[in-house]
Amino acid sequence: MRTQVAIIGGGPSGLLLSQLLHLKGIETVVLERRSRDYVLGRIRAGVLEQGMVDLLREAQVAGRMDREGLVHHGFDIAYDGRLHHVDLDGLTGGKTVMIYGQTEVTQDLYAARDAMGGIVIHEAENVALHDVKSDAPFVTYEKDGETHRIDCEFIAGCDGFHGVSRKSIPEDVLREFELVYPFGWLGLLADVPPISDELIYANHERGFALCSMRSKTRSRYYLQCSLAERVEEWPDDRFWEELRLRLPESALPGLTTGPSIEKSIAPLRSFVAEPMRYGRLFLAGDAAHIVPPTGAKGLNLAASDIHYLSAGLIGYYRAGDQQGLTDYSRKALARVWKAERFSWAMTNLLHAFPEKGAFGDRIQRAELDYLFSSRAATTSLAENYVGLEY
Structure with a gap:
Protein backbone atom coordinates (compact mmCIF):
# COMPACT_ATOMS: atom_id res chain seq x y z
CA MET A 1 0.00 0.00 0.00
CA VAL A 71 -20.71 25.65 27.01
CA HIS A 72 -19.17 26.69 30.33
CA HIS A 73 -18.51 30.33 31.14
CA GLY A 74 -16.65 29.64 34.40
CA PHE A 75 -15.86 27.13 37.14
CA ASP A 76 -15.68 27.03 40.95
CA ILE A 77 -12.83 26.32 43.34
CA ALA A 78 -13.84 25.01 46.77
CA TYR A 79 -11.41 26.22 49.41
CA ASP A 80 -11.66 26.91 53.13
CA GLY A 81 -15.32 25.87 53.25
CA ARG A 82 -16.48 28.20 50.46
CA LEU A 83 -16.98 28.16 46.71
CA HIS A 84 -14.93 30.75 44.80
CA HIS A 85 -16.09 31.43 41.23
CA VAL A 86 -13.68 31.92 38.31
CA ASP A 87 -15.50 33.90 35.61
CA LEU A 88 -13.80 32.68 32.43
CA ASP A 89 -16.06 34.71 30.15
CA GLY A 90 -15.61 37.98 32.02
CA LEU A 91 -11.89 37.62 32.64
CA THR A 92 -10.89 36.63 29.09
CA GLY A 93 -13.10 38.85 26.97
CA GLY A 94 -15.75 36.26 26.16
CA LYS A 95 -13.80 33.01 25.89
CA THR A 96 -15.38 29.81 27.18
CA VAL A 97 -14.80 26.05 27.31
CA MET A 98 -16.98 23.20 26.01
CA LEU A 179 7.88 14.38 37.06
CA VAL A 180 5.87 11.62 38.75
CA TYR A 181 3.39 12.73 41.41
CA PRO A 182 3.01 10.76 44.67
CA PHE A 183 -0.75 10.17 44.23
CA GLY A 184 -3.43 9.28 41.71
CA TRP A 185 -7.01 10.15 40.81
CA LEU A 186 -9.81 7.73 41.62
CA GLY A 187 -12.49 8.42 39.01
CA LEU A 188 -16.16 7.42 39.13
CA LEU A 189 -18.64 7.74 36.27
CA ALA A 190 -22.37 7.61 37.07
CA ASP A 191 -25.64 8.33 35.31
CA VAL A 192 -26.72 11.02 37.76
CA PRO A 193 -27.25 14.77 37.22
CA PRO A 194 -24.16 16.93 37.89
CA ILE A 195 -23.83 18.48 41.32
CA SER A 196 -23.69 21.96 39.75
CA ASP A 197 -23.90 23.78 36.45
CA GLU A 198 -20.16 24.47 36.86
CA LEU A 199 -17.16 22.24 37.46
CA ILE A 200 -16.00 22.28 41.07
CA TYR A 201 -12.30 21.86 41.90
CA ALA A 202 -11.89 21.23 45.64
CA ASN A 203 -8.83 21.84 47.78
CA HIS A 204 -9.19 19.99 51.10
CA GLU A 205 -6.87 18.69 53.81
CA ARG A 206 -8.17 15.16 53.08
CA GLY A 207 -7.16 15.54 49.45
CA PHE A 208 -8.26 17.03 46.16
CA ALA A 209 -11.69 16.39 44.59
CA LEU A 210 -13.22 17.30 41.23
CA CYS A 211 -16.90 17.39 40.33
CA SER A 212 -17.27 17.24 36.55
CA MET A 213 -19.81 16.04 34.02
CA ARG A 214 -20.18 14.52 30.58
CA SER A 215 -23.77 15.67 29.98
CA LYS A 216 -26.80 16.91 31.91
CA THR A 217 -27.48 13.34 33.02
CA ARG A 218 -23.98 11.83 33.36
CA SER A 219 -21.43 12.93 35.96
CA ARG A 220 -17.72 12.28 36.44
CA TYR A 221 -16.16 12.64 39.90
CA TYR A 222 -12.57 12.30 41.06
CA LEU A 223 -10.81 11.89 44.40
CA GLN A 224 -7.11 12.20 45.13
CA CYS A 225 -5.94 8.83 46.43
CA SER A 226 -2.79 6.89 47.26
CA LEU A 227 -1.19 4.92 44.44
CA ALA A 228 -1.11 1.96 46.82
CA GLU A 229 -4.91 1.78 46.87
CA ARG A 230 -6.96 -0.45 44.59
CA VAL A 231 -10.33 0.23 42.98
CA GLU A 232 -11.78 -2.78 44.82
CA GLU A 233 -11.16 -0.94 48.10
CA TRP A 234 -13.55 1.80 47.03
CA PRO A 235 -17.18 0.60 46.91
CA ASP A 236 -19.60 3.26 45.74
CA ASP A 237 -20.82 4.13 49.24
CA ARG A 238 -17.27 4.85 50.42
CA PHE A 239 -16.58 7.03 47.37
CA TRP A 240 -19.70 9.15 47.83
CA GLU A 241 -19.07 9.58 51.55
CA GLU A 242 -15.49 10.70 50.99
CA LEU A 243 -16.61 13.13 48.29
CA ARG A 244 -19.08 14.70 50.73
CA LEU A 245 -16.29 15.22 53.27
CA ARG A 246 -14.16 17.11 50.74
CA LEU A 247 -16.86 19.51 49.54
CA PRO A 248 -18.23 22.61 51.29
CA GLU A 249 -21.68 22.37 52.86
CA SER A 250 -23.11 24.81 50.31
CA ALA A 251 -22.41 22.37 47.47
CA LEU A 252 -23.90 19.24 49.01
CA PRO A 253 -27.63 19.89 48.30
CA GLY A 254 -26.91 19.43 44.59
CA LEU A 255 -25.14 16.07 44.98
CA THR A 256 -27.07 13.12 43.58
CA THR A 257 -25.51 9.71 44.18
CA GLY A 258 -26.05 6.50 42.26
CA PRO A 259 -24.37 3.28 41.12
CA SER A 260 -21.09 3.71 39.26
CA ILE A 261 -20.83 2.56 35.67
CA GLU A 262 -17.02 2.85 35.66
CA LYS A 263 -14.29 3.32 38.27
CA SER A 264 -10.54 3.51 37.80
CA ILE A 265 -7.37 4.90 39.36
CA ALA A 266 -5.03 6.93 37.17
CA PRO A 267 -1.49 7.91 38.24
CA LEU A 268 -0.42 11.50 37.61
CA ASN A 348 0.36 21.97 43.28
CA LEU A 349 -2.32 24.52 44.10
CA LEU A 350 -5.17 22.08 44.71
CA HIS A 351 -3.78 18.75 45.94
CA ALA A 352 -2.68 17.68 49.40
CA PHE A 353 1.10 17.18 49.69
CA PRO A 354 1.71 15.92 53.25
CA GLU A 355 5.37 15.33 52.44
CA LYS A 356 5.86 19.10 52.02
CA GLY A 357 5.07 19.63 55.68
CA ALA A 358 3.57 22.61 57.48
CA PHE A 359 5.62 25.16 55.50
CA GLY A 360 4.36 23.76 52.18
CA ASP A 361 0.79 23.81 53.49
CA ARG A 362 1.06 27.49 54.45
CA ILE A 363 2.57 28.38 51.07
CA GLN A 364 -0.36 26.68 49.33
CA ARG A 365 -2.88 28.56 51.48
CA ALA A 366 -1.10 31.84 50.76
CA GLU A 367 -1.23 31.10 47.03
CA LEU A 368 -4.97 30.40 47.17
CA ASP A 369 -5.63 33.51 49.29
CA TYR A 370 -3.71 35.60 46.78
CA LEU A 371 -5.54 34.04 43.83
CA PHE A 372 -8.95 35.00 45.18
CA SER A 373 -7.89 38.52 46.19
CA SER A 374 -6.15 39.49 42.94
CA ARG A 375 -7.97 40.02 39.65
CA ALA A 376 -4.62 39.82 37.84
CA ALA A 377 -3.91 36.37 39.33
CA THR A 378 -7.41 35.11 38.56
CA THR A 379 -7.17 36.49 35.01
CA SER A 380 -3.92 34.58 34.47
CA LEU A 381 -5.60 31.39 35.66
CA ALA A 382 -8.59 32.00 33.38
CA GLU A 383 -6.45 32.76 30.31
CA ASN A 384 -4.56 29.51 30.71
CA TYR A 385 -7.70 27.49 31.45
CA VAL A 386 -9.57 28.56 28.29
CA GLY A 387 -6.37 27.90 26.33
CA LEU A 388 -3.55 30.04 25.01
CA GLU A 389 -3.71 31.16 21.40
CA TYR A 390 -2.33 28.85 18.74
Missing part, protein backbone atom coordinates in the same frame (compact mmCIF):
# COMPACT_ATOMS: atom_id res chain seq x y z
CA ARG A 2 1.15 3.55 -0.67
CA THR A 3 -0.07 6.79 0.89
CA GLN A 4 1.18 10.30 1.51
CA VAL A 5 0.95 10.34 5.32
CA ALA A 6 0.93 7.22 7.48
CA ILE A 7 -0.68 7.94 10.85
CA ILE A 8 0.15 5.66 13.77
CA GLY A 9 -2.67 5.68 16.31
CA GLY A 10 -6.44 5.77 15.82
CA GLY A 11 -7.35 7.93 18.80
CA PRO A 12 -8.68 11.47 18.51
CA SER A 13 -5.38 13.06 17.45
CA GLY A 14 -4.70 10.56 14.66
CA LEU A 15 -8.28 10.65 13.40
CA LEU A 16 -8.41 14.46 13.54
CA LEU A 17 -5.19 14.75 11.53
CA SER A 18 -6.53 12.27 8.96
CA GLN A 19 -9.78 14.22 8.66
CA LEU A 20 -8.12 17.63 8.26
CA LEU A 21 -5.70 16.32 5.63
CA HIS A 22 -8.45 14.47 3.74
CA LEU A 23 -10.42 17.72 3.41
CA LYS A 24 -7.39 19.20 1.63
CA GLY A 25 -6.93 16.23 -0.71
CA ILE A 26 -4.02 14.64 1.13
CA GLU A 27 -4.06 10.84 1.39
CA THR A 28 -3.65 9.12 4.76
CA VAL A 29 -3.78 5.64 6.25
CA VAL A 30 -4.40 5.26 10.00
CA LEU A 31 -3.02 2.25 11.88
CA GLU A 32 -4.49 1.39 15.29
CA ARG A 33 -3.27 -1.45 17.50
CA ARG A 34 -6.61 -1.89 19.28
CA SER A 35 -10.13 -2.59 18.04
CA ARG A 36 -12.54 0.25 17.39
CA ASP A 37 -14.71 -0.86 20.33
CA TYR A 38 -11.68 -0.68 22.62
CA VAL A 39 -10.78 2.84 21.45
CA LEU A 40 -14.36 4.01 21.96
CA GLY A 41 -14.54 2.36 25.38
CA ARG A 42 -11.78 4.50 26.88
CA ILE A 43 -13.02 7.04 29.44
CA ARG A 44 -11.10 10.26 29.04
CA ALA A 45 -11.27 14.04 29.37
CA GLY A 46 -14.22 16.20 28.57
CA VAL A 47 -13.18 19.89 28.75
CA LEU A 48 -12.42 21.38 25.32
CA GLU A 49 -10.61 24.68 24.87
CA GLN A 50 -11.99 27.22 22.40
CA GLY A 51 -9.11 26.46 20.03
CA MET A 52 -10.00 22.78 19.89
CA VAL A 53 -13.70 23.57 19.40
CA ASP A 54 -12.79 25.76 16.43
CA LEU A 55 -10.50 23.05 15.02
CA LEU A 56 -13.28 20.45 15.19
CA ARG A 57 -15.54 22.85 13.30
CA GLU A 58 -12.82 23.31 10.69
CA ALA A 59 -12.66 19.51 10.40
CA GLN A 60 -16.44 19.42 9.76
CA VAL A 61 -17.10 17.12 12.75
CA ALA A 62 -18.67 19.60 15.18
CA GLY A 63 -22.38 19.18 14.43
CA ARG A 64 -23.23 16.92 17.37
CA MET A 65 -20.83 18.77 19.68
CA ASP A 66 -22.56 22.06 18.93
CA ARG A 67 -25.96 20.47 19.60
CA GLU A 68 -25.13 18.44 22.71
CA GLY A 69 -21.99 20.02 24.20
CA LEU A 70 -22.28 22.20 27.30
CA ILE A 99 -17.89 20.12 28.02
CA TYR A 100 -17.96 17.27 25.51
CA GLY A 101 -16.36 13.90 26.21
CA GLN A 102 -13.32 12.60 24.37
CA THR A 103 -15.27 9.44 23.56
CA GLU A 104 -17.89 11.57 21.79
CA VAL A 105 -15.19 13.42 19.85
CA THR A 106 -13.72 10.09 18.76
CA GLN A 107 -17.13 8.76 17.69
CA ASP A 108 -17.72 11.87 15.58
CA LEU A 109 -14.31 11.54 13.93
CA TYR A 110 -14.88 7.85 13.17
CA ALA A 111 -18.25 8.70 11.60
CA ALA A 112 -16.64 11.34 9.41
CA ARG A 113 -13.80 9.06 8.31
CA ASP A 114 -16.32 6.32 7.48
CA ALA A 115 -18.49 8.72 5.48
CA MET A 116 -15.48 9.91 3.46
CA GLY A 117 -14.03 6.46 2.89
CA GLY A 118 -11.03 7.06 5.13
CA ILE A 119 -8.72 4.08 5.67
CA VAL A 120 -8.43 3.11 9.35
CA ILE A 121 -6.85 -0.30 9.97
CA HIS A 122 -7.57 -1.71 13.42
CA GLU A 123 -5.78 -4.49 15.31
CA ALA A 124 -2.53 -3.75 13.49
CA GLU A 125 0.11 -5.63 15.48
CA ASN A 126 3.89 -5.20 15.69
CA VAL A 127 3.93 -1.85 13.93
CA ALA A 128 7.47 -0.78 13.00
CA LEU A 129 8.78 2.43 11.43
CA HIS A 130 11.59 2.27 8.89
CA ASP A 131 13.97 4.74 7.21
CA VAL A 132 12.34 7.74 8.88
CA LYS A 133 15.43 9.87 8.16
CA SER A 134 15.19 9.17 4.43
CA ASP A 135 12.90 10.64 1.78
CA ALA A 136 11.13 7.26 1.49
CA PRO A 137 10.03 6.08 4.94
CA PHE A 138 7.75 3.09 5.31
CA VAL A 139 5.76 1.29 7.96
CA THR A 140 5.26 -2.43 8.47
CA TYR A 141 2.61 -4.16 10.57
CA GLU A 142 1.02 -7.56 11.05
CA LYS A 143 -2.66 -8.39 10.72
CA ASP A 144 -4.41 -11.73 10.43
CA GLY A 145 -1.07 -13.53 10.43
CA GLU A 146 0.34 -11.59 7.48
CA THR A 147 2.95 -8.82 7.30
CA HIS A 148 1.96 -5.66 5.43
CA ARG A 149 3.94 -2.64 4.24
CA ILE A 150 2.87 0.98 3.74
CA ASP A 151 5.17 3.24 1.75
CA CYS A 152 4.67 6.91 2.56
CA GLU A 153 6.22 10.36 2.52
CA PHE A 154 5.65 11.29 6.18
CA ILE A 155 4.76 9.47 9.39
CA ALA A 156 2.66 11.00 12.18
CA GLY A 157 3.18 9.29 15.54
CA CYS A 158 -0.13 9.70 17.37
CA ASP A 159 0.07 6.40 19.24
CA GLY A 160 0.27 7.53 22.84
CA PHE A 161 2.80 7.29 25.65
CA HIS A 162 3.41 3.54 25.23
CA GLY A 163 3.43 3.55 21.42
CA VAL A 164 6.21 2.69 19.00
CA SER A 165 6.67 6.15 17.46
CA ARG A 166 8.64 7.89 20.21
CA LYS A 167 10.69 4.71 20.71
CA SER A 168 11.74 4.93 17.06
CA ILE A 169 13.79 8.06 17.78
CA PRO A 170 17.38 7.20 18.81
CA GLU A 171 18.22 7.64 22.49
CA ASP A 172 21.11 9.99 21.67
CA VAL A 173 18.64 12.32 19.91
CA LEU A 174 15.63 12.19 22.23
CA ARG A 175 15.52 14.08 25.53
CA GLU A 176 12.82 13.17 28.05
CA PHE A 177 11.67 15.24 31.02
CA GLU A 178 9.44 13.68 33.66
CA ARG A 269 2.73 12.50 35.77
CA SER A 270 4.20 15.36 33.79
CA PHE A 271 6.26 14.27 30.76
CA VAL A 272 7.75 15.92 27.67
CA ALA A 273 9.87 14.45 24.88
CA GLU A 274 12.05 16.68 22.71
CA PRO A 275 12.27 17.07 19.76
CA MET A 276 8.84 16.27 18.34
CA ARG A 277 10.30 15.70 14.86
CA TYR A 278 12.93 13.25 13.69
CA GLY A 279 13.44 13.15 9.93
CA ARG A 280 10.04 12.45 8.40
CA LEU A 281 8.52 11.32 11.71
CA PHE A 282 6.42 13.79 13.70
CA LEU A 283 5.17 13.09 17.23
CA ALA A 284 1.82 14.42 18.41
CA GLY A 285 -0.32 14.11 21.53
CA ASP A 286 0.53 11.66 24.31
CA ALA A 287 3.37 10.20 22.23
CA ALA A 288 5.26 13.42 22.99
CA HIS A 289 3.82 14.73 26.26
CA ILE A 290 1.66 13.90 29.27
CA VAL A 291 0.11 16.38 31.71
CA PRO A 292 -1.64 15.75 35.01
CA PRO A 293 -5.38 16.13 34.32
CA THR A 294 -5.85 18.98 36.81
CA GLY A 295 -5.66 21.66 34.12
CA ALA A 296 -7.70 19.73 31.50
CA LYS A 297 -4.90 20.07 28.95
CA GLY A 298 -4.15 16.54 27.66
CA LEU A 299 -6.64 16.29 24.80
CA ASN A 300 -6.35 20.01 24.08
CA LEU A 301 -2.57 19.80 23.71
CA ALA A 302 -3.02 16.94 21.26
CA ALA A 303 -5.38 19.17 19.26
CA SER A 304 -2.88 22.04 19.19
CA ASP A 305 -0.18 19.63 17.94
CA ILE A 306 -2.52 18.57 15.14
CA HIS A 307 -3.24 22.21 14.32
CA TYR A 308 0.48 22.89 13.77
CA LEU A 309 1.20 19.56 12.04
CA SER A 310 -1.77 19.68 9.68
CA ALA A 311 -0.91 23.27 8.71
CA GLY A 312 2.68 22.24 8.00
CA LEU A 313 1.68 19.26 5.86
CA ILE A 314 -0.97 21.24 3.97
CA GLY A 315 1.58 23.98 3.23
CA TYR A 316 4.03 21.38 1.95
CA TYR A 317 1.57 19.62 -0.35
CA ARG A 318 -0.15 22.78 -1.61
CA ALA A 319 2.87 24.96 -2.26
CA GLY A 320 6.00 22.95 -1.56
CA ASP A 321 6.56 25.13 1.51
CA GLN A 322 8.54 23.23 4.14
CA GLN A 323 8.65 26.01 6.73
CA GLY A 324 5.64 24.75 8.68
CA LEU A 325 7.21 21.31 9.01
CA THR A 326 10.59 22.81 9.91
CA ASP A 327 8.96 24.92 12.65
CA TYR A 328 6.61 22.19 13.92
CA SER A 329 8.62 20.92 16.88
CA ARG A 330 9.58 24.41 18.07
CA LYS A 331 6.04 25.80 17.84
CA ALA A 332 4.38 22.78 19.37
CA LEU A 333 6.85 22.54 22.26
CA ALA A 334 6.52 26.24 23.09
CA ARG A 335 2.81 25.70 23.73
CA VAL A 336 3.37 22.30 25.36
CA TRP A 337 5.69 23.71 28.01
CA LYS A 338 3.28 26.53 28.86
CA ALA A 339 0.50 23.98 29.33
CA GLU A 340 2.84 21.76 31.36
CA ARG A 341 3.58 24.73 33.61
CA PHE A 342 -0.11 25.49 34.09
CA SER A 343 -1.04 21.86 34.79
CA TRP A 344 1.85 21.55 37.27
CA ALA A 345 0.79 24.79 38.98
CA MET A 346 -2.87 23.72 39.23
CA THR A 347 -1.83 20.35 40.63
